Amino acid sequence: MTDSTAIALLSGGLDSATAAALAMKSGFRVIGLSFDYGQRHHRELDAATEIAKALNLVEHHTISVNLASWGGSSLTDCHQELPTGGVQEGVIPNTYVPGRNTVFISIGLSLAEARGADHLVLGVNAVDYSGYPDCRPDYLEAFQVLADLSSRVGREGHGPKLWAPLVVWGKQRIVEEALHLGVPIERTWSCYSGGDVPCGVCDSCRIRNEALLAAGRPDLCSPRCP
Numbered sequence: 001m002t003d004s005t006a007i008a009l010l011s012g013g014l015d016s017a018t019a020a021a022l023a024m025k026s027g028f029r030v031i032g033l034s035f036d037y038g039q040r041h042h043r044e045l046d047a048a049t050e051i052a053k054a055l056n057l058v059e060h061h062t063i064s065v066n067l068a069s070w071g072g073s074s075l076t077d078c079h080q081e082l083p084t085g086g087v088q089e090g091v092i093p094n095t096y097v098p099g100r101n102t103v104f105i106s107i108g109l110s111l112a113e114a115r116g117a118d119h120l121v122l123g124v125n126a127v128d129y130s131g132y133p134d135c136r137p138d139y140l141e142a143f144q145v146l147a148d149l150s151s152r153v154g155r156e157g158h159g160p161k162l163w164a165p166l167v168v169w170g171k172q173r174i175v176e177e178a179l180h181l182g183v184p185i186e187r188t189w190s191c192y193s194g195g196d197v198p199c200g201v202c203d204s205c206r207i208r209n210e211a212l213l214a215a216g217r218p219d220l221c222s223p224r225c226p
Contacts (some may be wrong), residue, residue: 012044084206173210
């Protein structure tokens with residue numbers, strides 16, 4: 001598999017960095033793809049650049065697609081309050097960005113076809129993050145069908161495969177795998193807020209900190225880690 005190429009969607013967070021590292025462990029030449037989608041801050045994009053360099057990706061592209069033009073999420077609309085009360089089962093939080101993964105995967109598939117890549121690597125996770133509709137296995141399965149129908153390489157029977165290795169993993173397992181793979185966790189950014197250090201109180205920080213504590217790495221927690 002050492003001659004195969006994979007496109008990894010790289011947000012700058014722990015999950016996408018771990019998925020990219022897993023692809024490299026599997027022998028892929030990995031090209032990173034990040035998105036400036038009008039999010040509240042660019043701290044995660046800075047992290048994505050750092051991760052791409054740390055993992056020695058063969059290429060790293062950042063594409064602008066302004067989903068903040070119409071809002072609809074607390075991640076793109078600063079007038080909406082970021083959630084800090086913890087994940088509620090069965091409730092999709094206001095951090096869900098309408099259509100985000102559909103847009104990202106579509107662009108990723110375009111790059112994959114242009115580069116002759118075999119896989120599109122996604123760090124999506126359905127376990128710890130409230131089950132966003134575009135992070136679930138059935139969504140990925142349906143999108144694979146669309147991907148195979150919507151491209152020349154797909155119609156020819158060798159289109160890129162969507163690979164989401166972390167989709168049913170718990171956050172502690174992701175942390176442990178990241179540590180095993182040598183992912184520079186301290187350079188990743190998961191916080192919904194910008195700033196020099198993570199806020200430690202948003203839902204994303206809470207989930208990350210809890211997993212780091214469970215994995216025995218409190219030194220990697222944000223300053224407000226409980």
